[in-house]
Amino acid sequence: MKRPPSPRLWIAALAAAVSPASAQSTHTAYVVPAGTAGNQAFDGALGMDFDVSNRIEITQLGCFDDNSDGIQTPIAVRLYNRDTQEVLASATFSPGDDGTLVGGSRFKPLDAIISLPTGFRGTIVGEGYGPGERNGNRQPNPWTTDNGGSSIAFVGTGRYNFPPIPGAFPASPDSGPATRYAAGTFVFRTTPPEKPAAPSPAATPSDATVDLAWAAVTAPLPAATYRILRSDSPGGDFTQIAEVTTTSFRNTSLTNGTLYCYKIIGVASGGQVGLESPVVCARPFNLGTDRFIAYDTPWGIAGTQDFSGALGMDFDVTNPIIVRQLGCFDDNSDGLFAEISVRIYNRDTQEVVASLSFPPDDPGTLPREDGEPIGGMRFKPLDTPVNLPLGFRGVIVAEGYNAMERVRNSFTIPGNIAWSTNSGRGSLVFTGNSRYNFPIVPGAFPESPDTLPAQYAAGTFVFETTPPVVPGTPIISARPENHAIRLSWPAVTQPLPAARYAIARSATIDGPFLTIGESTSPSFLDSALPNGTELFYSLTAIAAAGQSSLVSNIISATPAPRAGGVAFSVPADTIGNQIFGGALGMAFDVDRPVLITSLGAFDSAGDGIQQPISVRLYDRDAYKVLASATFEPGNDGNLIDGSRFLPLASPLALPAGFKGMIVTSGYGDLEPNGNAGSTNLGLTTFSGGCLSFTGRSYYNVDATAMADTADGGPANRYAAGSFIFAPDVPPANLTISRNTDGSIKLEWSDPTGILERSRDLSAGPWDFLPSATSGFTTPASDSPEFFRLTR
Numbered sequence: 178m179k180r181p182p183s184p185r186l187w188i189a190a191l192a193a194a195v196s197p198a199s200a201q202s203t204h205t206a207y208v209v210p211a212g213t214a215g216n217q218a219f220d221g222a223l224g225m226d227f228d229v230s231n232r233i234e235i236t237q238l239g240c241f242d243d244n245s246d247g248i249q250t251p252i253a254v255r256l257y258n259r260d261t262q263e264v265l266a267s268a269t270f271s272p273g274d275d276g277t278l279v280g281g282s283r284f285k286p287l288d289a290i291i292s293l294p295t296g297f298r299g300t301i302v303g304e305g306y307g308p309g310e311r312n313g314n315r316q317p318n319p320w321t322t323d324n325g326g327s328s329i330a331f332v333g334t335g336r337y338n339f340p341p342i343p344g345a346f347p348a349s350p351d352s353g354p355a356t357r358y359a360a361g362t363f364v365f366r367t368t369p370p371e372k373p374a375a376p377s378p379a380a381t382p383s384d385a386t387v388d389l390a391w392a393a394v395t396a397p398l399p400a401a402t403y404r405i406l407r408s409d410s411p412g413g414d415f416t417q418i419a420e421v422t423t424t425s426f427r428n429t430s431l432t433n434g435t436l437y438c439y440k441i442i443g444v445a446s447g448g449q450v451g452l453e454s455p456v457v458c459a460r461p462f463n464l465g466t467d468r469f470i471a472y473d474t475p476w477g478i479a480g481t482q483d484f485s486g487a488l489g490m491d492f493d494v495t496n497p498i499i500v501r502q503l504g505c506f507d508d509n510s511d512g513l514f515a516e517i518s519v520r521i522y523n524r525d526t527q528e529v530v531a532s533l534s535f536p537p538d539d540p541g542t543l544p545r546e547d548g549e550p551i552g553g554m555r556f557k558p559l560d561t562p563v564n565l566p567l568g569f570r571g572v573i574v575a576e577g578y579n580a581m582e583r584v585r586n587s588f589t590i591p592g593n594i595a596w597s598t599n600s601g602r603g604s605l606v607f608t609g610n611s612r613y614n615f616p617i618v619p620g621a622f623p624e625s626p627d628t629l630p631a632q633y634a635a636g637t638f639v640f641e642t643t644p645p646v647v648p649g650t651p652i653i654s655a656r657p658e659n660h661a662i663r664l665s666w667p668a669v670t671q672p673l674p675a676a677r678y679a680i681a682r683s684a685t686i687d688g689p690f691l692t693i694g695e696s697t698s699p700s701f702l703d704s705a706l707p708n709g710t711e712l713f714y715s716l717t718a719i720a721a722a723g724q725s726s727l728v729s730n731i732i733s734a735t736p737a738p739r740a741g742g743v744a745f746s747v748p749a750d751t752i753g754n755q756i757f758g759g760a761l762g763m764a765f766d767v768d769r770p771v772l773i774t775s776l777g778a779f780d781s782a783g784d785g786i787q788q789p790i791s792v793r794l795y796d797r798d799a800y801k802v803l804a805s806a807t808f809e810p811g812n813d814g815n816l817i818d819g820s821r822f823l824p825l826a827s828p829l830a831l832p833a834g835f836k837g838m839i840v841t842s843g844y845g846d847l848e849p850n851g852n853a854g855s856t857n858l859g860l861t862t863f864s865g866g867c868l869s870f871t872g873r874s875y876y877n878v879d880a881t882a883m884a885d886t887a888d889g890g891p892a893n894r895y896a897a898g899s900f901i902f903a904p905d906v907p908p909a910n911l912t913i914s915r916n917t918d919g920s921i922k923l924e925w926s927d928p929t930g931i932l933e934r935s936r937d938l939s940a941g942p943w944d945f946l947p948s949a950t951s952g953f954t955t956p957a958s959d960s961p962e963f964f965r966l967t968r
Contacts, residue, residue, distance in 0.1 A: 203236070203601040204325040206301065207362035209281030213319060215243035215311025215359065215881025216759075221341030223360040224302040224311055226259060226333040229297040230374035230452060231397035235365035236747065237277070238268040239284040240303050241313055244881075245751040248275035249309040253344075254361040255619045256291070259300040262346045262413030265368050266291050277509050281320070282362050283860060287848065295371055296452060300336065302347060303360030313359025315885055319800055322356055326369045327374050327396035331355040345661040352481040352586075352593055370778060372398030373443030373451030380439060381477070382459035382552070387437055390425045391454070400443025400451060411456045411477075415440055431461045434549065436476075442764065455539075460512075462551050464639055467507065471573065471605060472637035474553035474596040480508035480583025480634075481593065485574040486617035488584060488635040491609035494569040495649045498604050500637035503533045504548065504556040508583045513537050513555065515582035518620075519636045521563070522572040527622045530571075531563045531638075553596075553961060554637055567646065568727055572612065574623060575636030579664050585634035598636045601642045603671025604650045607631050628887050640932035645672030648726040655714060655734040655868050656768060659967050660945050661704040662734045664714060668699045669726065675718035679725075683713045686731060690715050705947045706736045708967070720857045734758050738931075738967035739769060741903035743777070747819030747896045748859040751780035758841040761897040762875040764797060764886030767835040769867045770905035772828040776806040777820040777839055777899035779851055786813035786821060787847035792898045794829070797838040798886045804829045820899050830905055841898035842880035851896025854888070858896055867904055916954065923964055924951045930966035 206227065211807045251271040255264050268285045270276055278284040293299065306312035313320070322331050335357035336347040353358060378391040394400040405426050406415035415438075419426060431437060438458040443451035458476045472490065488550070505517040510542040513535055520532040535555060537548045548555035565571065578584040587593040598607050611632035612623040653666045677697050681690035690713070694701060713733045718726040745763060778790045788795070789809040793802045807825045808814060814823040831837065844850035851858045862870045872892035876886035888894060910926035923932065932949040935941050946953070 179619060183271045194343075201368065201764045201935040202325065203364060204237070204323040204367050205279070205362060206280075206329065207320060207322055207356065208452055208784045209241055209320040209359050209362075210311070211280050212245050213241075213281040213313065213878050214881040215306065215313050216882055218306060218311050218417055218879055219314070219315040219337070220305060220307045222302050222303040222338045222345060222347040223306070223358045224257070224300040224329070224336040224347040225301050225356060225358060225361070226336070228330045228332050228375070229293045229299065229328065230330055231328040231370055232295050232368045233325065233373070234295050234366040234368065235266060235287065235363050236289040236366060237278075237286050238266060238365065239282040239362040240270045241359040241362070242275070242278060242281060242283045245278060245281050248272055249386050250305060250307055250665070251302060252310065255302045255304070257300040257302060257346060259298050261714055262753070267880040277585075281359070284364060300346070303358070304343070306360065311879070314357060315879070315882065318356070318730060320356065320359055328367045330366070330374065335919045352588055353963060360408045365809075372449040373398050373445055375401040375452035376400075376403065376441040376443055376454040378441045378454050378457050380437065380457040380459040382461045382900050384463040385429065385431050385433055387428045387431060387459045387461055388425065389428065389439055389441065391441055393424050394451065395441040398445040398449055399855070400448040400551040402444045404442040406440040406442065409436065410436050411458060413438065416767045420444075433461045435462050435562070436460050449653070449924060459552070460550060465641070467642045468639055469599045469601040469642070470504070470551065470554070470639055471635060472596055472598055472631060472634070474506055474585070476510045476553050478510070478553045478585060478595045478634065480506070480578065480585045482584050482586040483578065483580040483587070484584055484586070484613070485577060485579050487574050487614045487621060487623040488633045489522070489572040489574040489612040490631050490633060490636070491612070492571050492573065493606045493608050493650070494565045494567060494571065494604065494613070495606055496604040496645055496647065497567050497643045498565050498601065499641040499643070500531055500559065500563040500565060500638050502556045503531060504551070504554040504637040504639065505535050506585055506634040506637070507550065507553055507555045508585070508642070510550065510553050511581055515577055515579045515849045516956050517575055517577045517582070520574045520576075520733045522574060522622060523639065524570050531559055531566075532559050533559065543724070553634065556639060573636040573638060576619070578635070582900070587629065587632050587770050594631075596631070596633055600671070601640060601953060602645075604640070604642045606650065611917070646719050647724045648673045648675040650727040651678065651716045651718050651729040651730045653697060653714060653732050655732045656869070657734040657864070659705050659738040660736050660947065661702055661868065662706065662712060662714070662736055664703065664716070666716060666729070669718040673720040673724060675726070676721040677688055677719050679717045679719060681715045683719070685738055686733065708736045708738060708945070711735045711938070727829045737866050738906035739906060741866050741901065742863045743817060743899055743901055744863060744868060745893060745899040746861045746863065747779050747851065749818045749915045750783050751779075751781070751801050751819040751851060751858055751896060753779065753844070753851045753896065754858075755852040755854055756845055756849050757876070758843065758845050759880050760840050760877040760882055760884040761895045762795075762838045762840040762872040762877075763893050763895060763898070764836070764838045764873050764875065766869040766871060767831045767837065767867065769833050771831050771865075771867045772905045773804060773825065773831060773900050773902050774828050775822040775837075775901040776804060777817070777822040777826045777901065778808045779819060779896040779899070780813070780816060780821045781818060781849050781851070783816060786810060788843065788845055790841060790843040790848065791880070793840045794900060795840055796836045797836050797883065800883050819896065822899075822901055826927055838883065839877070839898040839900055840884050844897070853891060853894050853896070860893055860896060862893055865902065865904065867902065906968050909968070911964070911966045913964065915957070919957050921955050921957055923955075925955045925966050926951070926964065927968060930968045933965050933967055935963050
């Protein structure tokens with residue numbers, strides 16, 4: 178009688194008999210890290226869409242576990258066919274019966290494995306979250322996805338139902354992205370690859386042409402060729418017009434103004450025909466010579482916000498232009514269903530220099546009353562073109578969007594920005610902030626600043642460029658150093674390229690500014706400066722033939738040696754004006770190495786911390802806490818101005834290039850935080866020649882998480898967290914000795930140090946010796962002299 182093979186040998190024999198292409202592997206679709214905290218209490222259904230590119234087998238359903246500490250309230254997870262809204266599988270996770278924790282989610286096996294075929298379109302839904310068990314909803318987020326070697330694709334946006342209806346399919350799409358929520362998830366097994374996945378094409382129209390491009394399809398089966406199919410409408414009959422081996426196709430000899438829709442299908446080398454791509458459409462157009470669309474949105478983009486007030490975006494004219502047409506965003510590219518007013522303002526005077534109205538179209542009228550479509554916008558010509566001169570500072574405004582015709586608002590989420598800007602070869606600069614008016618006053622200029630320079634798909638315009646007359650306007654920045662100021666700016670290449678740059682300096686912001694030097698590169702070091710004196714700089718770009726640009730922005734800096742201090746300061750006795758229990762963050766960058774020695778928390782009225790406050794210092798790129806402290810009654814540290822500080826057990830070294838955020842949470846009724854959004858609280862920052870403050874503040878309703886939602890300003894907005902730092906510099910090792918001839922010799926080990934001399938140790942002044950290096954020799958003096966090394 179034969180003995181059965183050992184399990185180890187049996188598994189090995191099985192593995193040898195199965196080709197790598199057909200071996201199964203197990204994956205978790207939405208992966209949340211262990212310990213992740215929820216940040217939203219939404220009790221309705223939260224869904225995320227996915228498509229199956231190669232047949233999979235669902236083995237488990239899972240739900241996000243807020244803080245990974247066990248489910249505190251019943252959570253229902255359902256797997257839907259999103260085309261029919263049929264529930265294919267479901268599981269309930271409740272206290273005491275919450276499944277197995279893996280990472281930050283809990284899982285339960287299905288009684289029977291569910292096979293989802295290639296082409297299936299699904300939605301995974303989690304429902305029942307609330308104050309006792311929060312879901313996750315943040316951007317950017319720390320969770321990831323696993324597509325099982327391209328067996329599934331994460332598509333569309335997230336979705337929800339509101340008002341919540343228990344057990345209902347979440348029919349309302351949100352603003353994205355596709356992986357927005359920490360809620361439902363599932364475990365699946367892959368199967369042998371059947372066909373290529375669906376390509377993801379983009380269509381770019383131009384004169385009588387549409388260019389298609391897509392990424393190569395390499396899985397589940399790689400595509401050897403791609404079939405190009407075309408129709409005259411998204412839901413029409415598609416006919417193959419080409420088959421190519423490349424990942425692009427140019428469709429030419431088209432009729433301008435006509436809609437063309439496309440699908441791409443990959444075909445494997447064995448003839449297996451892949452999944453159809455999403456439909457993309459475009460209308461070829463010809464604006465005319467040297468004409469451009471300032472803010473352009475692709476066809477088919479949906480709006481995300483019902484806001485009827487004025488929405489504006491700032492721009493500056495750096496070479497004269499002629500505005501020929503005004504335009505507005507068309508929600509879903511299906512014609513306007515609300516009357517939209519578009520205006521161009523001179524933003525310095527708030528004078529309207531051009532305006533048009535775009536009413537809904539009356540069927541049968543030509544031309545269309547809502548304008549002619551180009552991409553995802555609609556346009557109308559101005560009766561008289563408007564010339565905007567060099568130096569004009571404008572705002573393009575659109576007003577009148579509503580629930581029937583929504584505006585597209587990115588909500589500061591980069592993935593929501595579906596539009597692009599075109600400067601017309603450097604004739605425009607998209608600058609400042611977007612803007613809105615609230616309370617809404619019809620026809621008013623939008624006074625309130627928002628966050629990004631081009632935050633909305635709303636108003637736009639077609640403009641014609643003119644021959645370049647000057648280089649573009651430089652944008653200068655300054656960094657103080659020891660006895661020096663380092664200036665930098667992006668290279669100017671348009672409208673005329675800069676051959677050199679003239680740097681001007683003044684002792685006051687009002688001038689006069691005198692030229693102190695030129696540079697052929699986009700940087701300049703102004704050295705041999707006295708420390709402690711504020712200086713102001715401007716810059717002019719100069720073309721090869723001598724044409725000068727407009728003067729840059731004015732920037733100031735104060736030369737200073739590296740020094741330690743309090744990064745974010747609040748005046749003593751400042752009283753908090755906001756009760757926000759979530760996380761408040763302010764970003765900073767490290768220019769030169771520092772040591773963080775203490776963390777600090779704002780103390781409203783300076784009367785001691787009245788409730789627990791958590792302060793955390795994050796690596797903001799990695800979402801990682803590097804240092805933390807808790808301030809509470811009886812253990813609230815030392816008061817410095819308007820904040821209290823607790824020392825770290827050991828200093829935290831941060832290298833040059835580090836991008837950080839100081840985050841504070843726990844403020845409330847007993848201990849309010851400060852918010853400078855509407856009140857000047859006198860908040861200041863101190864760089865010590867080591868730090869840069871990015872000017873961005875952030876918040877998060879989740880008190881335990883990093884603050885990752887940008888607010889609308891102003892810079893460094895909150896009286897909340899702070900820290901004390903010191904420069905991380907090597908020992909100076911400054912020594913003094915007498916030479917045989919009686920002269921004095923000074924030596925030191927840090928080559929970056931600058932030697933200073935004074936005859937009065939306490940009162941100064943200190944004169945710096947810019948040419949002195951280690952080994953410096955000076956004649957002996959009859960009166961006392963003191964030396965120090967600054968860095």
